[in-house]
Amino acid sequence: MTLSRRKTLALIGGGTLLAAGGLGTGWAMTRTPTAALVPWERAGTYGDPRLRALSYALLAPNPHNRQPWLAELRGADTVILTRDPARDLPVTDPFARQLTIGMGCFIDLMRMAAAEEGDAVAVDLFPEGEDGPVAVCRWDGTAPSDPLFAHVMDRRSHKEAFEDQAVSAEAAAPLMRYADIYRGGDELQVLRDMAHDAWLTEAATPEAFQESVDLIRIGKAEIEANPDGIDVGGPMMEGLSLMGLLTHAAAADPDNPGSRMVIEGTAAAIEGITAMTVGHTPGNTRRDQIAAGADWLRLNLAATGAGLALRPVSQALQEAEVFAPMYRAVQTFAPDGGTVQMLGLLGYAPRTPRTPRWPLETRLRNA
Template sequence: MSVSRRKTLALLGGGLIVAATASAGTFLATRTPEKALKPWSNAGGYEDPRLFALSYALLAPNPHNRQPWLIELTDKNAFRLHRDPARDLPHTDPYHRQIFIGLGCFLEQMAIAARPKGFSAEISLFPEGADGPVADVVLVERADSDPLGAHMMSRRSCKEPFQDTPVTAAMTADLKTYGTVWTNPADVETIKDLTWQAWLTEMNTHRTLKESVDLMRFGKEEINANPDGIDLGGPFLESLMVAGLLTKDSQLDPESTGFQEGVKMYQAMLHATPAYISLTTPANTRPDQIEAGRRWLRLNLETTRLGLALHPVSQALQEFDEMAPHHAEAHRLLAKPGETVQMLGRLGFGPQTARTPRWPLETRMMNG
């Protein structure tokens, strides 16, 4: 998550703004973490069809940008996908449901990206059972393409306020393939309140807040060294870090001015939402979670095609104890009896946001 200048002004509550001198300005102008963003420009730069497809797959959305995938090359045009347990989120995702949704996003983007090379992906889930490898994948020759592939490089999760513009009926009809679209004003207001109360619960539960704060990467050097988690960078934010106004300690203290102003900022963002979309599955098995991730990835690409912004707000779906009342309410509102709500997202019209850092493909390979 990159934090914009507008957001940081909100965090400061109109307080001290750092004025850069000419020399400081030169320093700050070079603060883009180019190394951490290099996987975006490297995507598609491989002759091996597996590496070609995987170089796009690693750009897929995933929880807290943990990038929980590990790749083992096996036979020719084949590989095995593993979950990296070092990337788990034990407090906000104790049963790894969100992690497996992220792995589903990875698999779907890989399958889409293989098509321009003339291959389709045959995916066998959990070849050794639910506790083993996630999938075996074989690329087989097939001469066609997926039109959503054209939007992989433009896809973002937009964590900004949306315009006060309705999502059209035509767009809603297009999106019903992926989930239930909520545009009725009364429904929208009810879901807004749910997402706000759930966010407050996560932020006011120390261990879940700390899990996020521990994953914050402050400034260019930290982002380049660890291009995962929640990236806080750019010239303006780094000027605040240099001044000591933006620190991990302040983000962990609910009594601090920065924390309280951040709450106000997030509330404003959540309430600037004209519509939502929810994705459910019949049950909550590992294959259900993978399927939800594949569908969420395609929804991301479809909203990009339509010019819509999409932002996951799935805190109410988390399964730690303090979230239980919101989890139950989310299922009462958004699912039929027996179904599991796997994802909930804000829909609307928002600005194009920056690319998110990624680990290079080579660092996510177990061999080869």
């Protein structure tokens, strides 16, 4: 099996996958980080309609699962949203472009969840400039429900390899409202090559690679203590950790045999993908980035509804100097003056598990 970026970063010291022998079936059955998944179960269960909408919004896709949002309830009908700078990614996202896109995903899912109850939310973006709140959101009037909301609880950011099956034009059609879809030809090959080269560049750049390694959570205890970042769980991975074969120190060394195996496996997964998505905006302002987040969320949900899996590949869009040649090349896929904001691998695959989340209460400023 080709390993995903998440398991790529769970670099295994000796390069050999060993079963967690002797630990027992009962132990294995307890390795699910149940506490870190409670926010999925609590979505929509709060009394205040704003909290109900926010409880769905925190399930939105976001870079490195940093969950950068903070919300403050104001009065009876208002939510103030800010981005938590403590969750920045200074190496791979130096201008917080990706994190702002994550805020756009959050805002649109909040608005979609409110509409599911018939409530309209008026959103005033950056009312005090870029250094102030990201948005002031006021419950105001009525709104029709959005059909895409039906896929919220099934949506995942895909983490594993894809099946060897081409994406049909019929399956891709409902997604084209939110991104350009490339299903073959020279353009797809160019995109694959850029994503492949950018992935290997990140793996070979210590500062960029370490930023991801620092966010790895290995095993149930680490995931539940910090339900963000890159979760590496399950009986196999936790057993390897207990035996000292899967460690943060090993994860920081991209040259050990296990590391090379999984890095090259992820590169092969990119090379073998049969469809890719390109999301772009007219410019690259903060408002454009928020809009890109809304489109990325809706692309995710539409893909889920079409039976497809979507996996972001952001390395070619990172603004660090080491990625500059790939960044310039990928920008040729945007219309004149536009900016490519998101790249994704698209295909068929089994649904992966839910991603851990911080409880809503920890994301509220006045809880």
